[in-house]
Amino acid sequence: MLGNPAKPLDSSSYLQPLRTFSTTSIKPQQTYLETTTIMPPKRGGGEGSKKAQGQARKADAAAQKQAQKDREAESAESKKWDQGSKSNSKAEAAAAKKEEAARKKAEKDALLREEEASQPSKPKGAGAKKAEKKPRGGGIDGALGSLNATGIDNALDAMSLTGSNNDKIDRHPERRVKAAYAAFEERRLEEMKDDKGLRRQQKIDQIRKEFDKHPDNPLNQVSASYNMSKEEIAAIKESEREKKEKRLVGGS
Template structure:
């Protein structure tokens, strides 16, 4: 009986030691896992702090450089001789006012230019050109020795623009009737190349064109006298 009890006691002690060793291993493993997790958190925290520090450094560096640029610009401006403010703008305003004044000189309500008078902006501009530009603004290239070459294209453009208008004005007419009206209108229209006062014959000399310039200018001025 005593022998059997001793064997059980040894077995129990052995089991206890095994359990204790297993428990220690578990605790060591748990401690190692905790240490590893803590290390990861610590590293992550350090990375996050480093990123924030880098961003803050970049912001401060950008602000410093901006302040340096502004200081340099200010010093450069102060070293330069002062110029009147809005000089360019004032010059443009003077030119615009001068042009406006010249146009106004040719309107009916203005009596400072009795030679040429015009009503409306378009006519005023034309009168202004005649009075102020050499040869009344009429140039050698304005004279056409072959106006017939431009008639077809000019009529097509005229027809495309006027056809909807004439059709609206005459809703009862057929298309061919409307085109007949357009053709008659075009024969007298200033848009017709054949009706230009700068048309000359194909064999007109340079001297004859120079004389024609004076003639055209005089004819155009009559409209404003």
């Protein structure tokens, strides 16, 4: 046998502390269970959300439809204004053209009236019949055909030479300048209508320069001062008459 047998343990040596520990230090463990309360969903919540979404879609579609209508109405209104603007432009152009034609006609009529007023008045009654008789025989007064009157101006000069020598001398030629220029401008624009190289304003500028030196300008025609005597006016008439005679007879 090996050595001494084991010494038996004294039960008091280990049981007492165990009892002391178990009775004084160890407390029963308590377990706590945490619970979470889950509330049930409200009744009808899903249906309300779908209804709201449907209403939102309808409202959005209605807004888009109204916006499209507004755009179409705005486009139609814009086209209407454009057409109206074009119509107004054409109407204004036609009215301006008509007004310009009326103005030129009025100026021409005024010019003719002034020309007629500057001519000697025709005698009335028995004196008128005598005035209508033209003397026969030689001389410029009795032979219109002997004059070389090839143009309108020459023909008018020839008629003035063969008529009575009591033509009036214009004392206020400046009063006839406006009407004379209007008639001159209209005639020259008609003559220059085929000239595509010049704009209208360029043509008018050229016509004004021509008119400044043209015989149709009353300021370039024979005139007399308002205070001239009858003898001075008669001398001017005779001088102009001689100039016309030489030009027409000589064919120059």
